[in-house]
Amino acid sequence: MSLTIKDYNSTNTPTWCPGCGNFALHASLKKALVELNISPSELFMSFDIGCNGNGADKINVYGFKGLHGRSIPLAVGAHLANRRFTVIADIGDGACFHEGIDHLIHAVKANYNITILIHNNQNFALTTGQATVSTQEEKPMYGLPKGRPERSLNVSKFILSLDPSFYARGTSTDPLQLSEIIKSGIENNGCSVIEVIQICPKYNKDFSPEWAIQNIKKTDSLENYNNLSLKNATEILDNSSIYTGIIYRNNTLKSFYERVHNRKDTLTELVDEVKIQDTAHLLKYFE
Amino acid sequence: MSKKRISIKFAGASGQGINTTGLLLAKALNKEGYKIFAYREYPSLITGGTASYQLDVSNSQINSSSRYSDILLCFTAESLDKYFDNIKENGILVYDFKNYSFSQEQETVLLKKNITKIYIDSKSIATDAGGTEIMSNVVMLGFLWKILTLETDILIDVVLDFLKNKNIDLEAEKNAILAGYNSPSYRPELSKKFDLPQTDMFSQKSLIMTGNHGISLGAVAGGVRAYYAYPMTPATSIFKFLGDTSEETKILVKQAENEITAVQMAMGSMYMGTRALVGTSGGGFDLMIETISCAGISETPLVIFLSQRTGAGTGLPTWTGAGDLNTAVKGGHGDFPRCVIATSDAISGYTLIQEAFNIAETYQIPVIVLSEKQISESLFSVKSLPKESEIMRGLSEGENRYELTESGISPRWVPSKEKKPYIHNSDEHTEDGTSTEESNDTLLMAEKRMRKLSLLEEHLPEPKLYGKSTPEVLFVGWGSVKNTVLDVIEDRNDISYLHYEYVHPLKTKTLEDFIEKGTRIVLLENNQTGQFGSLITQETGYIFKERLLKYDGRPFFVEDILDFLNN
Numbered sequence: 027m028s029l030t031i032k033d034y035n036s037t038n039t040p041t042w043c044p045g046c047g048n049f050a051l052h053a054s055l056k057k058a059l060v061e062l063n064i065s066p067s068e069l070f071m072s073f074d075i076g077c078n079g080n081g082a083d084k085i086n087v088y089g090f091k092g093l094h095g096r097s098i099p100l101a102v103g104a105h106l107a108n109r110r111f112t113v114i115a116d117i118g119d120g121a122c123f124h125e126g127i128d129h130l131i132h133a134v135k136a137n138y139n140i141t142i143l144i145h146n147n148q149n150f151a152l153t154t155g156q157a158t159v160s161t162q163e164e165k166p167m168y169g170l171p172k173g174r175p176e177r178s179l180n181v182s183k184f185i186l187s188l189d190p191s192f193y194a195r196g197t198s199t200d201p202l203q204l205s206e207i208i209k210s211g212i213e214n215n216g217c218s219v220i221e222v223i224q225i226c227p228k229y230n231k232d233f234s235p236e237w238a239i240q241n242i243k244k245t246d247s248l249e250n251y252n253n254l255s256l257k258n259a260t261e262i263l264d265n266s267s268i269y270t271g272i273i274y275r276n277n278t279l280k281s282f283y284e285r286v287h288n289r290k291d292t293l294t295e296l297v298d299e300v301k302i303q304d305t306a307h308l309l310k311y312f313e
Numbered sequence: 314m315s316k317k318r319i320s321i322k323f324a325g326a327s328g329q330g331i332n333t334t335g336l337l338l339a340k341a342l343n344k345e346g347y348k349i350f351a352y353r354e355y356p357s358l359i360t361g362g363t364a365s366y367q368l369d370v371s372n373s374q375i376n377s378s379s380r381y382s383d384i385l386l387c388f389t390a391e392s393l394d395k396y397f398d399n400i401k402e403n404g405i406l407v408y409d410f411k412n413y414s415f416s417q418e419q420e421t422v423l424l425k426k427n428i429t430k431i432y433i434d435s436k437s438i439a440t441d442a443g444g445t446e447i448m449s450n451v452v453m454l455g456f457l458w459k460i461l462t463l464e465t466d467i468l469i470d471v472v473l474d475f476l477k478n479k480n481i482d483l484e485a486e487k488n489a490i491l492a493g494y495n496s497p498s499y500r501p502e503l504s505k506k507f508d509l510p511q512t513d514m515f516s517q518k519s520l521i522m523t524g525n526h527g528i529s530l531g532a533v534a535g536g537v538r539a540y541y542a543y544p545m546t547p548a549t550s551i552f553k554f555l556g557d558t559s560e561e562t563k564i565l566v567k568q569a570e571n572e573i574t575a576v577q578m579a580m581g582s583m584y585m586g587t588r589a590l591v592g593t594s595g596g597g598f599d600l601m602i603e604t605i606s607c608a609g610i611s612e613t614p615l616v617i618f619l620s621q622r623t624g625a626g627t628g629l630p631t632w633t634g635a636g637d638l639n640t641a642v643k644g645g646h647g648d649f650p651r652c653v654i655a656t657s658d659a660i661s662g663y664t665l666i667q668e669a670f671n672i673a674e675t676y677q678i679p680v681i682v683l684s685e686k687q688i689s690e691s692l693f694s695v696k697s698l699p700k701e702s703e704i705m706r707g708l709s710e711g712e713n714r715y716e717l718t719e720s721g722i723s724p725r726w727v728p729s730k731e732k733k734p735y736i737h738n739s740d741e742h743t744e745d746g747t748s749t750e751e752s753n754d755t756l757l758m759a760e761k762r763m764r765k766l767s768l769l770e771e772h773l774p775e776p777k778l779y780g781k782s783t784p785e786v787l788f789v790g791w792g793s794v795k796n797t798v799l800d801v802i803e804d805r806n807d808i809s810y811l812h813y814e815y816v817h818p819l820k821t822k823t824l825e826d827f828i829e830k831g832t833r834i835v836l837l838e839n840n841q842t843g844q845f846g847s848l849i850t851q852e853t854g855y856i857f858k859e860r861l862l863k864y865d866g867r868p869f870f871v872e873d874i875l876d877f878l879n880n
């Protein structure tokens with residue numbers, strides 16, 4: 027029997043604000059999973075704390091809603107234990123670029139075969155709209171009537187500087203494209219970073235569907251755009267327009283597990299190996 | 314102290330190979346049939362400072378150090394100055410640096426305590442024998458061997474075997490040992506200054522291992538398949554052993570970017586159904602505490618190994634202590650069940666780490682396994698390892714992951730393609746894992762979780778009593794203090810010791826019986842405030858009238874207990 031979107035629906039009603047980008051994001055994700063034929067019992071998702079994480083009990087998969095900023099290492103632990111599962115770390119921009127920014131850097135460098143899905147609504151939404159490092163600099167935010175006195179982080183350039191095996195950008199205003207991006211990200215063998223520019227009707231009113239139509243362009247529309255080229259990727263990120271699509275891939279990288287020497291010839295997963303193990307062969311070190 | 318024991322200490326600068334020399338001595342004496350206990354002191358720097366390696370030696374099991382050395386062998390003037398006062402009456406001082414002038418005060422002490430001092434030019438002896446100056450260490454070993462009146466075969470075998478893959482001139486090494494052994498500085502009276510017990514050469518040889526080795530072996534035996542850690546003394550050597558042997562065990566050993574990562578990875582791996590261990594020390598443990606609370610509410614099995622060192626903050630990073638009990642038992646926001654287990658030596662580490670995983674999985678709770686630098690890095694003689702514990706995982710299938718049950722334990726199954734998916738949730742949740750903020754849901758789930766603690770408490774054993782049930786004095790303690798107190802009271806039937814391995818939840822029946830009888834009870838702890846005593850007070854209302862606490866970074870030496878008893 028083939029899968030349908032319904033298989034991923036939980037019985038809980040979403041609690042997001044009307045018009046929230048998380049609706050489109052979840053729909054795109056479920057569509058991608060159906061098309062990749064990954065059943066709810068073959069997927070592990072870690073969820074962060076935030077409006078994004080409030081989706082944890084709205085999708086029927088093996089999941090873990092853990093701590094703020096920690097969905098990446100939690101997902102990595104799950105991935106390392108059982109590679110038969112597809113693993114997605116779901117996370118907000120506050121969690122990803124503030125509380126747990128260390129994890130993003132190391133996950134990309136280790137190149138674990140997981141997908142990191144960043145809900146970038148350009149603010150800490152669940153705590154009612156504080157500035158994140160991707161909020162526009164002068165924009166008045168919670169407790170900051172004159173805006174944030176720090177510089178912004180260009181998250182795209184930052185991610186690109188880590189030389190990821192896959193970096194794509196989608197938007198909640200184009201769920202079909204986003205779904206295709208998520209499919210490619212999951213299929214990529216390595217750490218796939220997907221940044222979703224996301225509508226937040228409450229705290230990021232500047233970013234509206236109308237604005238998106240006028241200002242967001244697709245890499246597909248560019249002639250000769252080659253996402254294997256770091257030069258191409260850098261050029262469009264320097265451009266004043268926002269581009270979506272698969273921005274960059276490095277297909278020369280091995281994934282983490284492929285580089286773990288002692289597990290190379292092992293056919294089982296760590297979850298298959300929990301049994302009493304003989305230690306007699308180790309006692310020679312203690313004579 | 315009626316047990317025959319002597320103590321030998323090497324002292325010098327960090328980076329001078331003190332640790333290796335001590336280890337070689339331990340290995341050789343072990344092969345000679347002795348029981349040993351090896352204790353290291355070293356500063357938190359790589360080269361310089363003063364480091365020492367003390368071996369207490371006996372012909373029966375021995376698990377602690379004397380404050381004093383029968384034989385002190387020094388490689389630097391600083392180390393001689395530092396340990397001079399700790400040479401035993403009638404002891405021997407060997408040193409290998411020229412031009413050291415003993416002060417008038419020191420000379421008086423030497424005379425008064427009848428200590429013999431011997432200068433040996435070990436560097437020249439090494440080079441004359443065709444070796445290099447670094448071989449002065451084995452020259453000293455050779456000389457020591459002569460003093461101990463042992464034959465050189467075993468020592469040479471041990472040294473050459475240890476160095477065989479290290480691109481070192483083994484012939485020169487051997488000659489250096491022999492040259493030390495045959496040094497003219499030796500005088501037969503030296504060998505009469507102490508009483509080295511006889512060994513039975515034909516008895517079964519022990520293994521020698523540290524507490525961290527015990528933990529590592531127990532982890533392997535108990536089906537741990539991943540180890541995640543960030544470097545921090547005194548837990549780091551687990552990373553080394555499991556890493557160095559990972560080609561044999563196929564365990565995944567991963568250095569994480571920080572402690573939060575390590576513990577999150579472990580939690581993710583445990584959720585998926587393997588066994589993963591994390592190891593850390595004080596500050597690293599503090600970073601893990603939010604995750605412990607998360608494991609508590611989400612009912613994810615988790616095992617954290619916490620090896621303690623001295624003090625708050627960075628404290629004395631390479632010295633021992635047992636001051637992290639409060640944070641292990643109480644750290645973390647909110648109320649949730651957990652278990653805290655304290656190891657005391659290599660064998661208890663081996664056994665208890667396996668129990669920790671069984672408890673974590675069966676009760677679906679975080680379990681913290683405590684050690685101390687004194688346990689983690691000291692070498693113990695181990696006759697043989699106990700049989701592996703049966704693996705108990707408490708797995709079962711059901712409709713709802715957080716089903717409200719009478720025992721408090723809900724069905725938990727290993728995620729797999731064939732089974733129903735479920736969510737673990739750090740939000741308060743209903744039976745199917747859905748987030749909730751309702752009053753009734755909250756009460757039901759919080760109470761379900763806490764029922765597991767009562768159940769666990771019922772199943773845990775009472776603390777172990779060493780000695781008779783009507784002693785003059787009853788010591789009560791946990792962790793490494795056991796080793797010292799047992800070495801001291803082995804042959805005294807007037808003193809007993811009550812040892813806690815399971816420090817939380819707390820069993821109090823045995824202790825309360827003693828309290829009721831009016832027994833003289835003394836709390837023994839390696840921390841400043843008597844943290845365990847406070848936990849007991851909290852549970853029983855009993856306030857300790859006598860407390861022997863030590864918190865200067867040093868373990869309890871046998872004399873600390875003896876002095877207390879004699880005063």
Ligand SMILES: Cc1ncc(C[n+]2csc(CCOP(=O)(O)OP(=O)(O)O)c2C)c(N)n1
Binds near residue numbers: 145151152153
């Ligand atoms: C350790 C910790 N610090 C702070 C919080 C409070 N907190 C909850 S959600 C959130 C902001 C989330 O922002 P983001 O990650 O961007 O997610 P969004 O709500 O925008 O989807 C914060 C700071 C927390 N739960 N845990």
Ligand SMILES: [Mg+2]
Binds near residue numbers: 148
């Ligand atoms: Mg956000």
